Amino acid sequence: MTATTPTAQPPAILERLSAQRDWLGPLVAVLVILSALPFLGIDVPEVLVRCCPLLLTALAVTIPARTGLVNVGGEGQFALGAVGAAAFATALTPETPGLVGIVVIAIGGTLFGALWAGVAALLKVTAGVNETISTLLLNYVATLILAYSVTGPLKDPEAANFPIGAPIPDATRLPEINGVHMGVVVALILAAAAAWLLGRTRWGFKARVAGGNPRAALRNGLPVGILIVGALLLGGALAGLAGALEVMGPDGRLRQGLGVGFGFLGFLASWLAMHRPGWTVAAVVLIASISVGGDSLQLDLGLPATSVYVVTATVLLVVLGWRGTRSGARS
């Protein structure tokens, strides 16, 4: 990126090493955190399972952030994704092959998540509504749609008065190894794909230019509006997929309050990592550990699940304050 003259071109091997440097630091950080977990009495498989939705909701922030967008709608996109997953699951019969069912449910989640982010994208491009505000407000609407679904159209007829959806077919539950379901691998692959998309493709480059200086991008003929819509749709799709994987993974059905806070924790992780995909993985592992560790602490002390925000938000505030003056960025 920096080398423009032929004489300054570093040897190919050095270039390849520096490309891997983006991953080396986060990898070490992840290994350090994971190896520390047993000493803290935190269940490693549980942390890995928690990483799946958080990584996807974090990427849902990272990709739009490259085009200069602040997507705080992970919470709502996740909820709608879960609703979409459950809705698509009702079309399946017990005879549907497992893999087909899993794909159908995943498509349902992805589609609904993208749709929900699409609302914010549409409002931004057509009416100039700031996406930070619209995604925040859409979260509340999405939470209510989820609550409506499990008490109305998607309610489990067997469950008397519980706000839960019908269980999805057994064949579509994600396969697990030692309590870690396949979704974790999917999330990691998507993180690598996002890193490639943002760092190595023409689209990623255009998105970055549009995010860095929209006016200059427009003047150079870049379709800023389309890039914005694309980035938000992609983000929403990832958060929606997280909802679908959660339905197919640990829960096996839609329920009220499914994944509450995952969208916000993903948001914190992405900002903690300054929207670099590699470091986002590390930040997600850290936040997932805090979140899982917090769960047992909360059970012991009788604290609500949202208490975990205290620690995670404080970490982000400290980092924002410590880093702010160095980067000199006010916006």
Place this chain on the structure above:
Amino acid sequence: MFIEDVLAGAVRYGSSVIFATQGELISERAGVINLGIEGSMLCGALAAFATASATGSAVAGIFAGLAAGGVLAAIHAFLVIWRGANQLAAGLAISFLGLGLTAALGVSFVSKQITGLGAIEIPLLSDIPILGKVLFTQDALTYLALILPFIVLFALSRTKWGLILRATGERPEVVRAYGYDPKHVRAAAVILGGALAGLGGAQLVLAYTLNWVENVTVGRGFVAVALVIFGAWRPLGAAAGALVFGAALSLQLQLQARGVDVSIWLLQMAPYVLTLLVLVFTSRRQSKQIPEDLKAVFGGT
């Protein structure tokens, strides 16, 4: 009477949002966007409730709410103004912090009861049909909420401090040349704004819910940020928006109380959907009114 109930509710439910809009507006006119206002409202609400519950005095609760909202906003002011943190991210993190803090600290208050602010009937005026019940049979904080936008309008447009504050949001270098430190002006505006949001939270629990539940504000602070845009950064416009939000909330509750056959979950969406619609119709036009120095943070394309 249906209309009367809806309108009285609009004023009562809207007034906590009026406080938040005025607080956010003061902050933004000085050039700082504070998404932590939701957190300030929550902290104000819990502080007010806890104080009222411990001392039995709702008035003490009001002051606790003011203080708690201001303290949380002070963190935002420090990070954004002196440490150069991203305004949107810092604000949101502060809202999450407020949500988590109040959820954890509020556990022991969940089933507690308090005596809130009673309605004060204003003699003679409260006898006017409809208007009397809507405007003149409210609690003390609601009266304050109805007057506050006019006070803010006067302070911003007619006083020296208002001029300095507005100049800080438009051209900070001019303020510096004039002999004031824009950083100090901004910090004061952000903290005052947070305190007002805390007051809004106090009104919410002391005059409306009368009990504590986790996340009692359910996004009213974020709604306030939207309504400031709707009101084109003018106090009366933003307050009018808050009343419309209150009306949607009130209409929804009245329909529920009258047993309308629509899912309560769908009814509850109304205020948020309305706020979004309001933004759709006004964002483009209002963007010209944005304080000059906020554009870099909040401009959009």
